[in-house]
Amino acid sequence: MTTSPVSTSTSALSPSDDRLNFPQTIAFPALERRDYAMQTWLFSGVFWMVVAASIGVIEAVKLFHPEFLQGIPALAYGRLRPVHVNIGIFGFMSMGYLGAAFYMVPRLTQTALYSETLGVLTAWAWNLNLTGGVLAILMGFSKGKEYEEMPFPFDMMVGLLEIAIAGNLFSTITVRKEPRLYVSLWYILLAIIPFPIYYTLGNVMKFRGIEDAIVNWFYSHNLFGLWLTSLGLATLYYIVPKQLNKPLYSHAISFLGFWTLAAFYPWNGGHHVIWGPVPMWVMSASVTASIAMLIPTIATMVNFGGTALGTQGVMKRDISYRFSILAYLSYVGTSLWGSTLAIMDLNAKLHFTSTTIAHVHLGFVGFGLAGLVAFVYFYLERSLKLGYSRTLAEWHFWLTTIGIIGYVTSMGWLGWLEGSEWAAGNSVQGVLELRYWYNVARAGSGGLLLIGQLILVWNIWKTMTSPPSDGAGLDDLKSVSLNEGVVL
Amino acid sequence: MRFIREFPIIVALSFLFGLAFTGLVLGPVFASDIAQPSAKLVAYTPTEQAGRHIYVREGCVYCHSQQVRNVKADQNMVDAYGVSKAGDYYYDLPHLLGTSRQGPDLSNEGQVWGKASGEFAREYLIGHFKNPREYNPQSIMPAFNYLSDRELEELTDYVQSLGAWKVTPDPTEAEAKS
Numbered sequence: 001m002t003t004s005p006v007s008t009s010t011s012a013l014s015p016s017d018d019r020l021n022f023p024q025t026i027a028f029p030a031l032e033r034r035d036y037a038m039q040t041w042l043f044s045g046v047f048w049m050v051v052a053a054s055i056g057v058i059e060a061v062k063l064f065h066p067e068f069l070q071g072i073p074a075l076a077y078g079r080l081r082p083v084h085v086n087i088g089i090f091g092f093m094s095m096g097y098l099g100a101a102f103y104m105v106p107r108l109t110q111t112a113l114y115s116e117t118l119g120v121l122t123a124w125a126w127n128l129n130l131t132g133g134v135l136a137i138l139m140g141f142s143k144g145k146e147y148e149e150m151p152f153p154f155d156m157m158v159g160l161l162e163i164a165i166a167g168n169l170f171s172t173i174t175v176r177k178e179p180r181l182y183v184s185l186w187y188i189l190l191a192i193i194p195f196p197i198y199y200t201l202g203n204v205m206k207f208r209g210i211e212d213a214i215v216n217w218f219y220s221h222n223l224f225g226l227w228l229t230s231l232g233l234a235t236l237y238y239i240v241p242k243q244l245n246k247p248l249y250s251h252a253i254s255f256l257g258f259w260t261l262a263a264f265y266p267w268n269g270g271h272h273v274i275w276g277p278v279p280m281w282v283m284s285a286s287v288t289a290s291i292a293m294l295i296p297t298i299a300t301m302v303n304f305g306g307t308a309l310g311t312q313g314v315m316k317r318d319i320s321y322r323f324s325i326l327a328y329l330s331y332v333g334t335s336l337w338g339s340t341l342a343i344m345d346l347n348a349k350l351h352f353t354s355t356t357i358a359h360v361h362l363g364f365v366g367f368g369l370a371g372l373v374a375f376v377y378f379y380l381e382r383s384l385k386l387g388y389s390r391t392l393a394e395w396h397f398w399l400t401t402i403g404i405i406g407y408v409t410s411m412g413w414l415g416w417l418e419g420s421e422w423a424a425g426n427s428v429q430g431v432l433e434l435r436y437w438y439n440v441a442r443a444g445s446g447g448l449l450l451i452g453q454l455i456l457v458w459n460i461w462k463t464m465t466s467p468p469s470d471g472a473g474l475d476d477l478k479s480v481s482l483n484e485g486v487v488l
Numbered sequence: 489m490r491f492i493r494e495f496p497i498i499v500a501l502s503f504l505f506g507l508a509f510t511g512l513v514l515g516p517v518f519a520s521d522i523a524q525p526s527a528k529l530v531a532y533t534p535t536e537q538a539g540r541h542i543y544v545r546e547g548c549v550y551c552h553s554q555q556v557r558n559v560k561a562d563q564n565m566v567d568a569y570g571v572s573k574a575g576d577y578y579y580d581l582p583h584l585l586g587t588s589r590q591g592p593d594l595s596n597e598g599q600v601w602g603k604a605s606g607e608f609a610r611e612y613l614i615g616h617f618k619n620p621r622e623y624n625p626q627s628i629m630p631a632f633n634y635l636s637d638r639e640l641e642e643l644t645d646y647v648q649s650l651g652a653w654k655v656t657p658d659p660t661e662a663e664a665k666s
C-alpha cells in the first residue's frame with residue numbers, strides 16, 4: 001500500500017487556476033492517499049460479493065427444502081431474493097467495478113484522481129446507504145419491482161451518490177494530461193453518464209400498469225447493459241493487454257463494438273415482456289435490438305479472441321489472466337445466449353423458466369465475478385507488488401469454474417425441461433418433482449462458488465498483511481504504458 | 489479543460505440513448521390500450537389494496553407471474569380465461585407481472601379459488617398461505633404463518649380479486665338490457 005500524497009501532481013491544478021477545482025480544496029489529509037478511494041470501492045465490492053453469494057446459497061436451499069430458516073419474516077424467500085439481487089448489483093458489481101474504474105481512470109489519463117477524498121467518502125456513503133436499503137427490504141418496505149426494490153430515501157441516495165462519483169471520474173477525464181482516450185475510458189463514460197437518467201426514471205417516477213412494466217425493464221436492462229457490462233468490459237480492455245504485454249488485436253473492432261453496443265443496448269428492455277401485454281412495436285423493436293446485439297458481441301469475441309490467440313503459456317502461469325479468459329468466455333456466452341433468448345419462438349418456451357436464471361448467473365458470476373477477481377489479482381500483483389498464494393488462487397479458480405459450470409448447466413437444462421413440459425400442456429405443479437435434484441445441484445454448485453470466494457478473501461487478507469516483495473513496478477501511475485492501446 | 493475530445497462522444501451517446509428513450513419510454517405513453525382500463529375492470533377495494541401491499545412486501549412476485557401469454561405453454565389458461573391485455577393492469581401500481589414461475593400464474597386466481605366458491609375457497613387459501621405443504625407435500629412455497637389473521641384476510645381478498653372481474657356481468661351491459 002502506498003502512502004505517497006498526490007499533491008505533486010495536483011499542484012498544477014491548484015484552485016487559483018481554475019474554479020472547477022474548488023471541490024479539490026476540500027480534502028481530508030487522512031483520505032488523500034493515492035488509490036485510497038479505489039481500494040475502498042474494490043474491497044467493499046469483494047465484501048458484498050461474499051454476502052451476495054451467501055444469501056444466494058440460502059435461497060437455493062430454500063428452493064428445495066423450504067423448511068430451511070422458515071418462519072422468520074426477514075428471512076422469507078420473497079424478502080431474501082431482492083436482497084440477494086440488490087447486493088449483487090449495487091454492492092458487489094457496482095462497487096467492485098467502480099474500484100476498477102477509480103484505478104484505471106487516473107492511469108489512462110495520466111492525471112491524479114480529481115478528488116481522492118470525495119472518492120472515499122462516496123464509497124462509504126454508498127456502503128451505508130446500501131446497508132440501509134437492504135435492511136428496509138428485509139423489514140418489508142420493498143417497492144416491489146425487480147431491480148428497484150430499495151425504498152425512499154435509499155433509492156434517491158444511490159442516484160445522488162452516482163452523480164458525485166460520475167463527477168469525480170468525469171472531471172479527471174476532462175482535465176487529463178494524456179490527450180488520447182483509450183477504449184476503456186469510452187466504456188466508463190458510457191457507464192457513468194446516462195445512469196442518473198434511467199435510474200431516476202425507474203426508481204422515482206410513478207407510472208401505471210403496463211407503462212410501469214415497460215419503464216421497469218427499460219431501466220433494468222440499461223442497468224445491466226450500460227452500467228454493469230460497460231464497467232466490466234472497460235476493466236477487461238484494460239487488464240488483458242497488460243497481462244499479455246501486447247496490444248489489442250484491433251482498435252477498429254473495439255470502435256465498432258463500442259458504438260453498436262451503445263446504439264442497441266438501450267433498446268433491449270422490451271425483451272423481458274416478449275408475448276406480454278405490451279404494444280407489438282415495443283416487442284419488435286426490442287427483439288430486433290437484441291438480435292442486433294450479435295454485432296457488438298461478435299466484435300468483442302473477435303477482438304479479445306484475437307488478442308488471446310496463442311497465449312496458453314500465460315494462461316498456465318498467470319491466474320489473473322485465466323480469470324480474464326473465464327470472464328471473456330462467459331461474457332460472450334451470456335450475450336450470444338441472450339440474443340437467442342430474445343427470439344420470439346424460443347422465448348415463448350423459455351420465458352418464466354430457470355433458463356433465465358442460468359443466463360443471469362453466467363452473466364453475473366461467469367462474467368462479473370470472474371472479471372472482478374481477475375482485476376483483484378492483477379492489482380495485488382502488478383500495482384501493490386504483493387505475491388499472493390498461488391495454491392489458494394488455484395483452488396479459488398477451479399472452485400469458481402466448477403461452480404459456474406454446475407450452476408449454469410443445472411439451471412439451463414432444467415429450464416429447457418420445464419419449457420418442454422409446459423409446452424406439452426403440463427402445469428407448474430406438475431414440474432415440482434422434476435425440479436428437485438436440479439435445485440440441489442444448483443445449491444451445491446453455489447456452495448462451491450461460495451467456498452472459492454472465501455478462499456479469495458483469505459488470500460487477499462494474507463497478502464495485504466504481508467510485506468511487499470521487491471519486484472519491479474509494473475503498473476504504477478508513472479510507469480504506465482499506453483502503448484498497448486494506441487488510442488481511439 | 490484541456491482536452492475536451494470526449495464531448496463529441498458524449499453528444500453521440502446522448503443521441504443514441506435519447507432515441508431509445510423516445511421509443512421505449514415516451515412512445516408507450518401514447519398507446520391507447522395502455523391508457524384505458526379494460527371493459528368491466530374494477531379498481532381495488534381498500535382491503536384488496538392492503539392485500540396487494542402484503543403481496544409486494546412478501547415478494548410473492550418473485551415466484552408467481554400475473555400474465556397469460558398467447559403461446560403454447562399458456563394454452564390451458566388461454567382457453568379458460570383468455571390472454572392478458574394491457575388494459576387489465578390499469579389499476580396496478582406497482583406492476584406485478586413477474587418473470588418466473590416457481591409457482592403457478594395467479595392472474596386468474598380469483599376464478600380458480602374465487603369468491604363464488606364461498607367459504608370453502610377462502611379457508612383453502614388461508615390454510616394454504618399458512619402451510620402450503622399441508623395441501624401439496626411437494627410444494628416449495630414458504631409458509632406465511634407469521635402473518636396476522638387480518639393480513640391473511642386482506643391477502644386473500646386481493647388474491648380473490650385477480651381476474652374475478654372478467655366473469656362479473658358488465659354493469660353497463662346489465663343496464664342496457666333492463
Ligand code: HEM
Pocket residue numbers: 049052053054055056057059060063081084085087088089092093146356357360361364365368369442443445446447449450550587588590
Ligand atoms: C453462490 C452463488 C449464488 C447462488 C447459489 C445464487 C442463487 C440464486 C437463486 C436461488 C436465485 C433465485 C432464482 C429463482 O428465482 O428461481 C438467484 C437469483 C438472482 N441472482 Fe443469484 N446466486 C448466486 C450468486 C449471485 C451473484 C454473485 C449475483 C451477482 C450479481 C447474482 C445475481 C442474481 C440475480 C440478478 C438474480 C435474479 C434473476 C432474475 O430475476 O431473473 N447471484 N440467485
Ligand code: HEM
Pocket residue numbers: 146224228229268271272290291293294297331334335336337338339340341342347350351352356359360363364367368587
Ligand atoms: C447481447 C447481450 C444480451 C442479450 C441480447 C440478453 C437478452 C436477454 C433476454 C431476452 C432476457 C429475458 C429472458 C426472459 O425473461 O425470457 C434476459 C434476461 C436477463 N439478462 Fe440478458 N442478455 C444479454 C446479456 C446479458 C448480460 C451480459 C447480463 C449480465 C451482466 C445480462 C443480465 C440479464 C439479467 C439479470 C436478466 C434477468 C432479468 C429478470 O428476469 O429478472 N444479460 N437477457
